[in-house]
Amino acid sequence: MKSIKVIPSRDRIVAVSVISSVILFTLTFSSVFFTNQTWIDEKAFQIISPYISEERTSLMKFISSLGRHSFLIPANLVLIILFAVLHKKWMAIRVTFVALTSLGLMSLLKNLLQRQRPPEPLVAGITNFSFPSGHAFMGITFYGLLIWMIAVHVKNKWQKGLAITLLSLLIIVIGLSRVYLRVHYTTDVLAGFSIGFVWLIACLNMVEKAESGFVNKS
Secondary structure, eight states: OOOOOOOOHHHHHHHHHHHHHHHHHHHHHHHHHTSOOOHHHHHHHHHHGGGOOHHHHHHHHHHHHTTSHHHHHHHHHHHHHHHHHTTOHHHHHHHHHHHHHHHHHHHHHHHHHOOOOOSSOSSOOOOSOOSSOHHHHHHHHHHHHHHHHHHHHOOOHHHHHHHHHHHHHHHHHHHHHHHHTTSSOHHHHHHHHHHHHHHHHHHHHHHHHHHHHHHHHO
16 A cells, blocks of 8 residues: 655645745736736725825835845845855855846846836836836745745744744735835735745745755765
8 A cells, every 4th residue: 555645734835825826926917917907906095095194105115125126136145145154055046046036037027018107106216117016026035035044944933933924024014015105006016926936936946956966966
């Protein structure tokens, strides 16, 4: 009698999350580019509108800045240099690979799909396309990578749980800030989160296979 292979609970959770993310991206993509169902976007703006104030806008601009290229590029470089100094070559490769491929894929999708930004933004000077949200995409790949590092390497359960919770909340709030500032539709942010998560998992798997192959050959 053949034994049944048991899939670890962490792998099951990741698999379900990836499938859910693919479904979410498919739904948002279809609603924007095929069925033109924009009620989610319109409803989100209606809900947020009464709460707009100068103080909240300043706060949201700061939160949003944590997902900007001007912050994430130096942050990635610091991580790469840190891992290089610590002689953790494959960690440095992970950071580099995730950062560069995420930027390339996000830019490709924006320029292919060319969705226009929402009207009346609270932030001036944004000229590129809207779908998917780059802040959501790059935020989940960068901070999600930090979550992966913490989940794998931090042993203290309390510290691990707290750090993962705070980073997860930061990812969500960065996405919310983009809708609040009216520089993205809700569907842009949902698409950025979903495709960003799937790409992060794909990158981690690709680097893990490359590392395993390299180690086996050594």
